[in-house]
Amino acid sequence: MSTSTPETLEPRQSRVSRQLDPGFERSDRIFHKASTLIGLSTLVLTGAIGLFLGEQSIPTLSHYGLAFFTGTQWQPEIDKIGIASVLVGTAEVAFVAVCVAFPLAIMFALFISDFAPRRIKSSLISAIDLMAAVPSIIYGLWGFFLLQPKAMDLSRWLSQHFGWFFLFHVDTDPNAAVWQQSRYTSSVFIVGLAVSMMAIPLACAVMRSVFDLTPLGEREAAMALGATRWGVVRTVVLPFAKGGIIGGTMLALGRALGETAAVLVIISPAYGINFHVLEAGGQTVSALIAGNFGNATKAQLSALLTAGFVLFLITLAVNYGAAIVIRRSRSGAATEI
């Protein structure tokens, strides 16, 4: 019983096998490192915004404590500062803006993706992109000078017929023969309408891109089963794009929460929690900061930066949620045919 000794085997085993993957060249390693660094810098930047604003808000928070979040007055002269009413105002503006923007954005996106004649489709896409590019200050001027007189009629009509509902209540006699116009100007409602002009293109662009991703096979299958265009939209496009619709709306909400210039132009600052959106006066966090920044003392500056920090946390949470929802809706939800 003799077994062959190792010496009789092929000598190949002793040789070192050739490296098939020599790794990256030096230039590539530098390239990868550099681009990773740049990519991570956006993470660092976001973190830095939070850190710096947070650091600046320590003195204010330690001075006012929890009262900073529950107080409704902004009177630095008598050392009473609180952002409760401003936060409510911000939420109201965003709420009105999203209520207006959501139906218009989804209908416009559906119109572009499924209903518009093919000839005008590209012009409609250009229109929505241009709408996103128009500076917010211009929407502010438009809202104040052109929209406000028209929207006041609507405000009055709403308060006449739905005044029993607390949102639409206005503290004046809406049925008066000569109605008190000044009670209806510069309201949260009108600000919300102007802000919705910025929210619509954002939401619409996201929704449209998701509608376009609807699997063609499923569309055609629905068509082949005799569905009308609305039938296709209802049974295929909308269920498929649910994530994109929610994400786009949240993104629009984030934009509406942080909008500054248009709010600053239209609103007349008023503090105190007031849910009557049609009534004159209100305030949002961003308009508060921008409006008072110029002539603020050091302590007030810190208070404004704290308000900015709160706004940062809110918008980041909303936008981050939106980004996650949109990302999920874009990956792997499609059925391949």
Place this chain on the structure above:
Amino acid sequence: MTTLHEPGDAVAASDAPVARVARTPRKIRRLTPDDWTSLVGALLASFALVTLIYEHLLNLSGVLGYLVCWYAAFVVVYATVLRMANSRKVVIERLVTVTLYLAASIVVGALLSTVVYTFAQGFHAYVHLNFFTHDMTGVSPTAPLSQGGILHAIVGTVIEVAIAVIASVPLGIGTAVYLSEVGGRWSQSVRTVVEAMTALPEILAGLFVYVVLIVYVGMPKTGLAVSLAMAVTMVPIIARASEVALRVVPNGLREASEALGATHWRTVYKVVLPSARAGLATATILAVARGIGETAVPLITSGASSFLNFNPVTNPMNSLPLYIYTSYTTHEPSAVTRAFGAASVLLAMVVVLFVVTRFLSRDKGAPR
């Protein structure tokens, strides 16, 4: 609009299957005379009805309410007319279609009214040549429009945007390259954060730069601070749009380049980036269009000034949005007209950038 057959039609057709086959394809997006008449008829009928009863019977007033009532009446009339000859499905389809047309015209109408109104209101300001060649040094807000101008604001905007582009393009495109070409453990989180940052309120970018440069470093309020704050908001926009542009570059090009022995860096630099050139330019211009209109940023990081300043590191620098805002807050009629004139110039800049974008993205591989 789609012309639809009712189930009854199909039965009728199957009775005589030989002769009914259409020789020419049916145009499914074309309105038949029947569709036209019912649509126009319903429009006219509801118009007449509302005109009759709106002010006299219902005692309502206001243009907006009139349009709402017209629409409501139109829906009822149109549905009734359609129901006479069509199935329920067809009626719903038509009503959805007209509603979507209405929504689209509201959105487009709002956009058009913004553009037209701005140019119309600013007309009395920008017809004067001095509006473009003078600054506001020594000109009071109440001065007639033939004095003073916005040269300082235009120059300021151009300089600030130029610096912001120089600062943000390498970072933005670098991030896009990282996301699309290199990737790695962090790419998913970077992508999500970039997406979230595109909607970062501009005022926060302004506050951030204010804290870092003016509070910590001790810089005065200048045009440079504005540019850097602009860049903070522009980087995520460029990164996101560029990533989309890079992703549509065909993989075959990358593989061909690597198969020829090029390193990854040379592939990206010589093949991928040049192929996506139009898309990258589009991304940059989109970001510029966004940055150029930021109002809160200059409000916080630079003061308004009335004189021409070419130097971004000393003295405040005015810019168009800031000029518009400060003129508006005076509430003087001539200052407001100047504000609209400046708004027209700003809007014209945005539209020009926009048209360039369209032009660039039209040829080969539209990045959207």
